[in-house]
Amino acid sequence: MNSSRLSTLTTPLLQFFFIAALAFGAVSLLLIALGLSPMAIAESMSAGSISNWMRISHLLSIWTPLLLCASGLLFTFRAGLWNIGIEGQMVMGAIGATAVLRMLNGVAPPGLVIALAMAGGLLGGGMWGMFVGLLRNRGGVNEIFGGLGLNFVAQGIILWLIFGPWKRAGIASMSGTDLLARDLWLSTPPGWRVAPVALGLAAGAFLLTALLLANTRFGLQLKAVGKNQQAARLFGIQPNLVGLTAMMLGGGLAGLAGCLQVTAVYHRLIPSISSGYGYLGLLIVMLAGYRAAAVPFIALFFAALAAGSIQLPIVLQIDSSLSGVIQGACVLSALVVHGLHQQKRSR
Amino acid sequence: MKLIGKGLVAILGVSLALILVCRPAYAADTTFTFGLLMVGPANDHGWSQAHFEAAREIEKTVSGTKMIYIDKVNPADRPGITVPNLVDDLVSKGAKLIIGNSDDMKDGMREASMMHPDIYFIHISGDDVHTGKAEKNLTNLMGRMEYGKMMAGFVAALTSTTGKIGDLGPLINAETRRLSSAAYLGARYAWTHVLKKPAKDLKYKVSWIGFWFNIPGVTSDPTLVMRNFIDSGYDVIISGIDTTEALIVAGQKRKEGAEVWAVPYDYRGGCNEAPDACLGVPYFNWIPGYKQIIEAAMNGNFKQQFLWLGPDWKDINNSETSSIGFLEGAALGTEQKKELAKFQKGLADGSINLFTGPLNYQDGSVFLKAGETANDEQIWNLPQLLEGMEGASK
Numbered sequence: 001m002n003s004s005r006l007s008t009l010t011t012p013l014l015q016f017f018f019i020a021a022l023a024f025g026a027v028s029l030l031l032i033a034l035g036l037s038p039m040a041i042a043e044s045m046s047a048g049s050i051s052n053w054m055r056i057s058h059l060l061s062i063w064t065p066l067l068l069c070a071s072g073l074l075f076t077f078r079a080g081l082w083n084i085g086i087e088g089q090m091v092m093g094a095i096g097a098t099a100v101l102r103m104l105n106g107v108a109p110p111g112l113v114i115a116l117a118m119a120g121g122l123l124g125g126g127m128w129g130m131f132v133g134l135l136r137n138r139g140g141v142n143e144i145f146g147g148l149g150l151n152f153v154a155q156g157i158i159l160w161l162i163f164g165p166w167k168r169a170g171i172a173s174m175s176g177t178d179l180l181a182r183d184l185w186l187s188t189p190p191g192w193r194v195a196p197v198a199l200g201l202a203a204g205a206f207l208l209t210a211l212l213l214a215n216t217r218f219g220l221q222l223k224a225v226g227k228n229q230q231a232a233r234l235f236g237i238q239p240n241l242v243g244l245t246a247m248m249l250g251g252g253l254a255g256l257a258g259c260l261q262v263t264a265v266y267h268r269l270i271p272s273i274s275s276g277y278g279y280l281g282l283l284i285v286m287l288a289g290y291r292a293a294a295v296p297f298i299a300l301f302f303a304a305l306a307a308g309s310i311q312l313p314i315v316l317q318i319d320s321s322l323s324g325v326i327q328g329a330c331v332l333s334a335l336v337v338h339g340l341h342q343q344k345r346s347r
Numbered sequence: 348m349k350l351i352g353k354g355l356v357a358i359l360g361v362s363l364a365l366i367l368v369c370r371p372a373y374a375a376d377t378t379f380t381f382g383l384l385m386v387g388p389a390n391d392h393g394w395s396q397a398h399f400e401a402a403r404e405i406e407k408t409v410s411g412t413k414m415i416y417i418d419k420v421n422p423a424d425r426p427g428i429t430v431p432n433l434v435d436d437l438v439s440k441g442a443k444l445i446i447g448n449s450d451d452m453k454d455g456m457r458e459a460s461m462m463h464p465d466i467y468f469i470h471i472s473g474d475d476v477h478t479g480k481a482e483k484n485l486t487n488l489m490g491r492m493e494y495g496k497m498m499a500g501f502v503a504a505l506t507s508t509t510g511k512i513g514d515l516g517p518l519i520n521a522e523t524r525r526l527s528s529a530a531y532l533g534a535r536y537a538w539t540h541v542l543k544k545p546a547k548d549l550k551y552k553v554s555w556i557g558f559w560f561n562i563p564g565v566t567s568d569p570t571l572v573m574r575n576f577i578d579s580g581y582d583v584i585i586s587g588i589d590t591t592e593a594l595i596v597a598g599q600k601r602k603e604g605a606e607v608w609a610v611p612y613d614y615r616g617g618c619n620e621a622p623d624a625c626l627g628v629p630y631f632n633w634i635p636g637y638k639q640i641i642e643a644a645m646n647g648n649f650k651q652q653f654l655w656l657g658p659d660w661k662d663i664n665n666s667e668t669s670s671i672g673f674l675e676g677a678a679l680g681t682e683q684k685k686e687l688a689k690f691q692k693g694l695a696d697g698s699i700n701l702f703t704g705p706l707n708y709q710d711g712s713v714f715l716k717a718g719e720t721a722n723d724e725q726i727w728n729l730p731q732l733l734e735g736m737e738g739a740s741k
Contacts, residue, residue, distance in 0.1 A: 054435060062427050159565060163557060170730065170741055173518035174557040174565050175421075175451045193432065265429065266422070268454075271565045275426030306427060310436055313417050320425070 015337055019287075022333035027326050040316060045323070048311030049304040054193055061194035061265060062277075062303040063296075064202040065090075065257035069281030070288075070295045071202075071209040072129075072253030077290050078213060079246040080226035085132045085147025086254045086278035088154035089125040093255020094262050094273040095158060096124025098177070101184055101262070102166070110183040117184075118201075118259050125255015126248045128154065133247035137240040143247070159271055166269065176270035186264040195264040202260075205253055210292040222246055254278060283327070287334045302327065379444075379645045381405075382437030383416040384430065386449035387560055387589050392620060393613040394559065394589035394631075398448045398471070400615075401633035404666075405641060412641060415440055421451060423562045430455020431462060438466055444644050446637070447471065449559065450522060460485040467644045469637075472522055474727065476653040483651055488636045490671040491657035493529035493726065494694055495629025496585075497701055498673045499610040500533030501690050502626045503583040504549065505541060505683045506608055513576035513584040514553040515569055515593045517560075519739060523587060524729045527553050530585050531736050532701035533690075541686050546735065552581065553738030559589040570596055577607050583626065585610045591617065597624040608678055618676045625676030627687075635670050655723070660695035702726055707734035 028038040049059045069086055076083035083089075100120035104113045128150055135146035159174070166177045186195035213219040221242050224232040229239040261273050280302055288294035309323030383402045387395040395418060402414045417433050419425060430452050434445055444467040447456040453473045460468040460482040468485040475481035503512045512534055514527050531551045538549045554576065557566040569588055573596035576584050586593035586609060597609035598621025608626050611617035617628035636656050643649050656670035664672040673691075675684060693699030704715030708731040715721055731740040 048436065052439075054439075058432055058435070065427075155564065171518070171520045172555065172557070172739065172741060173451075173520065174562065175518065179454050193435070265427070270422050271562070272422045272426060275422070277427070310417065310425070310428060310433065314415055314436060314440060 015341060018337045019330070019333045022336060023326075023330040026329045026333065030325065030329070036316070036318065041312065041318070041322070044311040044315045045305070045308030047308075048315075049308035054191060055307065057191075058193040059300070059303050059307040060199055062306050063299055064194065064198045064264075065260060065275070065277045066281060066284060066299040066303055067202040067206050067296060068253050068257035068260070069278050070284045070299055071206045072250035072257075073281050073285045074209050074213060074290070074292055074295065075222065075246040075253075076250040077285055078219070078222040078226050079243050080229075081136075081243055081246060082144050083129070083132070083147060083247065083250050084144050084282070085128065085150045086250065086281060087274050087276070088147065088151035088278075089128040089251035089254035090258040090261075090274040090278050091151075091154040091158050092128040092251075093121035093125035093258030094269060095154075095161065095258075096120035096122075096127075096255060097259035097262050098161075098166070098269045099124075101180060105181055105184060110181075113184060114186065114263060117263060118256060121255040121257075121259025121262075122252040123255070125258060126252035128255070129247040129249075129251020130244065132251070133244035137244060155271075158269065158273065162269060162271060174271055176266070176268045178268060180263070180267045184263065185267050186260070188264070195260075198260045198264045201256065205256070206292075206296060209253075213292060218242075218245075254281075280327075283331050287331065289338070301330075377411065378413050378441070379411050379641070380413045380415060380441040381444040381446065381641060382434070382440070382442035383414055384420045384433055384437075384445065384447045384449075384452065385416065385418040386421050386451055387419065389416065389418040391560070391589060391614075392591045392617060393611070395448065396616075397614045397631045398446070398633055401637055402446070404634050405637050409638060409641060409645075411645070415442060420447075420449070421562075423565065431459045434459035434463060434466075438463055443467065444469065444641060450520065451559070456485065457481070467640075467649050469640055471633075474653065476651055477727070481651065484649075486640060486649070486652050486654065488633075488640065488654045488656070490631045490633075490636070491655055492526055492629060492631065492671050493702075494658055494663075495671045495673050496526045496529040497533030497536075497694065498687065498691065499585050499612075499627065499629045500530035500535075500551075501537045502675075502679055502683055502687055503530070503585055503608075503610055504534035504537035505686060506626055506678075506680070507583045508606065509580050509582045510538070510544070510548055511550040511552070511579075511581040513573075513581035514551065514738070515572060515576070515584055515586045515588055516553045516555040516738065517588045518558055519555055519741060521728050521730075523555075524732055524740065525726060526587060527738075528729055528733045528736065529701070530587075531733055535735065536690070536699070536701055537686070541690075549735070550581075551736050552576075553587075553732065553736060555739060556588060561588075561590065561592070569593070573597070574600075577605060582606060583608045583610065586612045589613060591620050594618070594621050594625055597621060600624075610676075615672070615674060618674065622677040624678055626679045626683075627673055627676040629671065629673045632666055632670055632672055634666055635668060655727070663691070708732070709734055709736060709740050 031038045050056055097117040097120045100117040132143050132146045135141040136143045168178045186197050188195045221237050224237055225239045225242045232239055284298045287298050305323045309320040312318040312320045385395040389399040406412050406414050446469045448471045450472045456470040469488050472489050473487050476487045516523055535546055538544050539546050554572050556569050561569050569592035573593055577600050584593050593609040594611045597607050600607050601624050608624050610626050611628045615630045618625035658671050659665050659669035663669045700720055702721035704719040705717040706715040708714050
C-alpha cells in the first residue's frame with residue numbers, strides 16, 4: 001500500500017474523528033458551563049430517538065424528507081450551484097400535491113390520486129427549480145438571490161392559499177387547511193410512524209442520485225460544469241443546460257419531499273410545511289463534503305437530533321432548541337476541520 | 348480503498364449510535380402521571396401559562412399525581428413534530444392521561460386517542476364529544492369565558508373616552524366569534540345602559556392576526572396591529588390572543604403620554620406586565636375542570652363529557668371552584684368598579700342576559716327575535732359576528 005492510498009483511507013476517517021471530537025468537546029464544554037450534564041442529555045436524546053421501533057420509525061419519518069432534499073442538492077452542488085431556493089421548491093411541491101389531492105379527491109381511486117399527487121409534487125418543485133435556473137441563465141440573476149426571492153414568493157403563495165381559497169369552512173386560521181380524507185393518507189402500518197412508501201421513495205431516489213452522479217455521462221457533465229465551465233464548453237457541454245437540468249432535478253426531489261410532508265406527516269397543508277428541512281439538507285451535503293456516500297448517515301444524525309430533542313423538555317425541562325446549538329456546533333466543527341485540512345494541503 | 352474508508356466511517360457511525368442506545372424501561376409504580384401539551388411557551392403570561400400553573404397545582408393538591416409536559420407544540424416552533432408523536436413520547440414516559448390545550452390540536456388529539464385506546468385524553472376548547480367525532484377515551488373541557496369577556500367589554504366601554512374599542516383577535520372560528528361577540532355585548536350594555544349613549548356611537552372593531560400568537564412571517568404582527576389601533580383613535584383594546592402584546596403596547600403608549608388602556612386575557616397574572624394600563628383580566632382557572640376529570644380517571648370513573656364550566660357566582664375568583672374569573676386592574680376607576688360589581692351581580696342572578704333578542708348577525712340577518720334568549724348550542728356555534736361589530740366573520 002503506497003502512502004497516497006493510505007492517505008485516501010485515513011484522511012476521511014481522521015477528519016471524521018476530528019469533527020466528532022471537536023463538536024462533542026465544544027458542546028460538552030458549553031453544557032457544563034450552563035450547569036447541565038452532557039451525559040444526561042446524550043442519554044435522553046438517544047433514548048428518545050432510537051430506543052424502540054416506534055422511535056426509530058419516527059426518526060426515519062424525519063430522515064425521509066432530509067434524504068430527498070439532500071439528494072436533490074447533490075445534483076446542484078455537483079454542478080457548482082448553490083440551491084438556496086430548495087425551501088421554496090419543497091413548499092411548491094407540497095402545494096402542487098395538495099392541489100392534485102383536492103381536485104381528484106373522490107374522482108379517482110385513492111391510490112391513483114396519491115400517485116398523481118406525487119407527480120404534482122415533483123412538478124411543483126421541479127418548476128420552481130427551473131425558474132431559479134432560468135433567472136440565472138436568462139436574467140443573469142445569481143442562483144442564491146433568485147432562490148431566496150422565490151422562497152419568499154412560495155411562502156407568500158402558501159399563506160395566501162391557507163388563509164384564502166383553501167381555508168377551512170367558517171374558519172380563517174394560519175394553522176392549516178382541512179385534514180385530507182383518510183384514504184388519501186400514505187398508509188402507515190400499526191406501530192410504525194413512517195410510511196413505508198415514503199421511506200422506499202427516499203431510499204430509491206438517493207440510490208438513483210448516487211448512481212447517476214457516479215456512473216453516467218450526465219454525472220460527468222455535471223462534474224465538468226461544476227469544476228470548470230470554460231473547459232466543459234471545450235468538450236461540447238452546455239453549462240447552462242446542464243445547470244438548468246440539475247436545478248429541475250433538485251427542485252423535483254425537494255417537491256417530492258414536500259408532497260410526503262403533506263400525505264404522510266401532516267395530512268394537510270400548513271404554512272411551515274417544509275419544516276426547514278431544505279436548509280438542513282444544505283448543511284448535510286456540505287458536512288458530507290459533497291459526497292453521496294456520507295449523506296444518509298449525516299442525515300440520520302440530524303434526524304436523530306431533531307427526534308431526540310423533544311426529550312429535553314420532557315425529561316430534563318431544558319428547552320429543545322438546544323439541539324439547534326448541537327447542530328450548529330457540528331457544522332462549525334466541520335468547517336474548522338475542512339478549513340484546516342485545506343490550509344494544510346495548500347502549504 | 349476509498350470504499351473501505353467510507354465503510355469504516357459508516358460502521359463507526361452505527362456503532363456510536365449503538366453505544367448510545369437503550370436505557371432500561373422506567374419501573375412501574377402507582378403514580379398517576381398525566382401529560383400536558385401546550386401550544387405556546389409555559390411562561391407566556393397567557394393561555395399556556397394558565398394551563399401550566401393549574402397542572403402544577405393539581406400535582407400539589409391531588410396526591411399521587413405527577414405532571415410531565417411539552418410546550419410550544421405547534422409546527423412553527425417544532426418543525427416536523429406532530430401531536431401523535433408527542434403523545435407517543437408522553438405515554439412512553441408513563442402518562443396515563445393527556446391534556447391537549449389548543450383548538451389547533453383537534454385533529455392530532457383525535458388521531459392520538461385512536462392510537463392509544465387505553466389512555467385518557469382531555470381536549471381543551473374542542474367539541475368532538477359534542478359533534479360525536481370523539482373516541483370513547485376523549486373528553487372536552489372549556490370554561491364559559493363569555494361571562495369574562497362580557498366584563499372585559501363592559502369595563503372597556505365605561506373607560507373609553509373616544510368610544511372606539513379595539514379587539515386584538517387571534518384566528519377566526521366559532522370560539523373566537525363567540526368570545527368577541529360576548530365582549531361586544533358587554534361593551535354595548537355599558538354604553539347604552541350605564542352611560543346612556545346611543546349604540547350607534549360605539550365603535551367596536553376586531554382585527555384578526557391569523558393564529559393564537561405571533562408567528563413571524565406567517566401571522567400579522569400583533570404589536571403592529573395594536574399600534575395601528577391606537578393610531579386610529581381606539582383607546583381601549585381587548586386582547587383575544589394567547590400572549591401579552593396588547594397590554595405591553597398600551598403600557599408603552601401610556602409612557603409616551605397617550606391615554607390608552609388594555610384588557611389582557613387568559614391568565615390570572617395577565618395585568619402584571621403593565622399594571623397602569625390594565626383595566627382587568629378575564630382569565631381561565633383550569634383547576635376545577637382538571638381536578639374533576641383527573642380524579643375520575645384515577646378512580647376508574649372516567650366518563651366522556653363535554654364540560655363547559657362556568658364561574659362560581661358566589662366568588663368568581665375562587666381558585667378551587669370557579670372555572671373562569673375576572674380580576675380588576677389597577678387602571679380601573681372607582682366608579683367603574685362599582686358599576687362592574689352591579690353588572691356582575693346582574694349576570695349572576697340572571698337579571699342580565701346579554702344573549703337576548705333582538706339581536707342580528709353582522710350581515711343583518713336575525714339571530715334572536717325580541718325577547719328570545721340564545722341556548723348553549725347557539726352561543727357555542729355562533730356562525731357570524733354580531734351587527735354593530737366591524738371585522739371579518741369568516
